[in-house]
Amino acid sequence: MLETTTTSRTGTRIDIRNVSKHYAGATAVEDVDLTIEPGEFLTLLGPSGSGKTTTLNLIAGFTDLSSGHIEIDGERVDNIPSHRRGLGVVFQHYALFPHMNVEDNIAFPLRQRKTPKAEQKRQVAEVLETVGLGGYGQRFPSELSGGQQQRVAFARAMVFEPRALLMDEPLGALDKNLREKLQLEIKRIHQEVGRTFVFVTHDQEEALVLSDRIAIFNNGRVEQVGPSDELYEQPRTLFVATFMGESTVLRGDPQWQGKEWTLGFHGASVRGVAEPFAGPAALVLRPEDIQLAHREEEIPAGRQYCPVTVKQNIYLGSGRKFELELADGTVGIVRGSLAQGAGLEVGDPAFAFWHPERGSLLPDTGTQSAT
Incomplete structure (x- = not known):
């Protein structure tokens, strides 16, 4: 039965x-x-x-x-x-x-x-x-x-x-x-x-x-x-992070002080806490964890950020999706409400920002972002 x-x-x-x-x-x-x-x-x-x-x-x-x-x-x-x-x-x-x-x-x-x-x-x-x-x-x-x-x-x-x-x-x-x-x-x-x-x-x-x-x-x-x-x-590898959904990947060589790291890349320097590892690193950010600001002074205190250029502004009905370009050519993705990035048009300069506790710092194995 x-x-x-x-x-x-x-x-x-x-x-x-x-x-x-x-x-x-x-x-x-x-x-x-x-x-x-x-x-x-x-x-x-x-x-x-x-x-x-x-x-x-x-x-x-x-x-x-x-x-x-x-x-x-x-x-x-x-x-x-x-x-x-x-x-x-x-x-x-x-x-x-x-x-x-x-x-x-x-x-x-x-x-x-x-x-x-x-x-x-x-x-x-x-x-x-x-x-x-x-x-x-x-x-x-x-x-x-x-x-x-x-x-x-x-x-x-x-x-x-x-x-x-x-x-x-x-x-x-x-x-x-x-x-x-x-x-x-x-x-x-x-x-x-x-x-x-x-x-x-x-x-x-x-x-x-x-x-x-x-x-x-x-x-x-x-x-x-x-x-x-x-x-x-909580992906453990860069492949898992980029295969499971869209992401923005910031790459660089981290400087470690204990578990605290600093990652420098074109146009920005960001910090965080993770278990140390040797070699280059990739900071993986999910689209819903990133927000946009027109000017640097609009970014809330305590946030990490970097300059970007708007490449696409896509209307999704219930929200918007932005495709961004960083100074080194990295492609970034932001997804949020209709109010997100209001007034930003294709070609506009802007700032992407996020809470420092968001994102995963992982060894950079060369895997390309699954965006």
């Missing part, structure tokens, strides 16, 4: 221990160590080629490990074939059988497990209601929209009560409005069934909407794992 409760967490625990996958002359995944808790919605997020889909395939058993091991509820599954791991999988391409109606498509994994027909019928009807397709059982895939076909794919992956549901960019082929609608549906289904969901995407906003935690991949490694607010507000 497919459990539907908002309080029960019935999913499995998945432990990925020092897992690597090497192909001839290339490394797809390198020393990934990750625990997915029972009932958790964990998203593997990163750019194309970062290792997130390979990691999902290693969990599913579609790809063999080069080193390390994977445990499901404490049992090592390295040598267990994919069809015996008890995991449901949903792909971007729905892979529905065109000659079968919806009920038969969903019932396929139950038939494979030789579930009695009466039980098949009951479980299919139940999961159809869960995904919002009650009454669609006799339709064929060609009679369904893309979003409806994806719901059928979800239903088929969940109907046999998998230990966990693995999803590889399942919404990638859908238009923006439908994609956003199905994101909320997936979130609702996860809350209802209480099982472990592992979701792969390259879309930061999608990851923020869906996840309990996010694992950010880069070059085959996990750069940081945590809840979305932690990744956004």
Whole structure:
């Protein structure tokens, strides 16, 4: 029976221990160590080629490990074939059988497990209601929209009560409005069934909407794992800071006095407190943490600031977004209310300012700002 409760967490625990996958002359995944808790919605997020889909395939058993091991509820599954791991999988391409109606498509994994027909019928009807397709059982895939076909794919992956549901960019082929609608549906289904969901995407906003935690991949490694607010507000690397949303990056060579630093760059010098590190640094500022002033004397006392030139003034309906240029050519982003930067036009000189406690000082690894 497919459990539907908002309080029960019935999913499995998945432990990925020092897992690597090497192909001839290339490394797809390198020393990934990750625990997915029972009932958790964990998203593997990163750019194309970062290792997130390979990691999902290693969990599913579609790809063999080069080193390390994977445990499901404490049992090592390295040598267990994919069809015996008890995991449901949903792909971007729905892979529905065109000659079968919806009920038969969903019932396929139950038939494979030789579930009695009466039980098949009951479980299919139940999961159809869960995904919002009650009454669609006799339709064929060609009679369904893309979003409806994806719901059928979800239903088929969940109907046999998998230990966990693995999803590889399942919404990638859908238009923006439908994609956003199905994101909320997936979130609702996860809350209802209480099982472990592992979701792969390259879309930061999608990851923020869906996840309990996010694992950010880069070059085959996990750069940081945590809840979305932690990744956004407390990034540990410059890649995480620039990949998770827009940012302004100020670069320079910091001078340290204990934990206090001073960073000089073209047109300004700023200060703050952080754990010391060697080498060049990058101060990462989020768009909502920066404000604009026409003149230096308008800047409130105690704020950090630097001179800028307005390159774009974009009306967003509920607010405004400014693209700025610093003296060294760095591009900056400011986002705020309609009153933010009132009267500033393209080409105007201005001052960007922020509270000194905002921003993250990180080692400058050369990663470009994701603006």
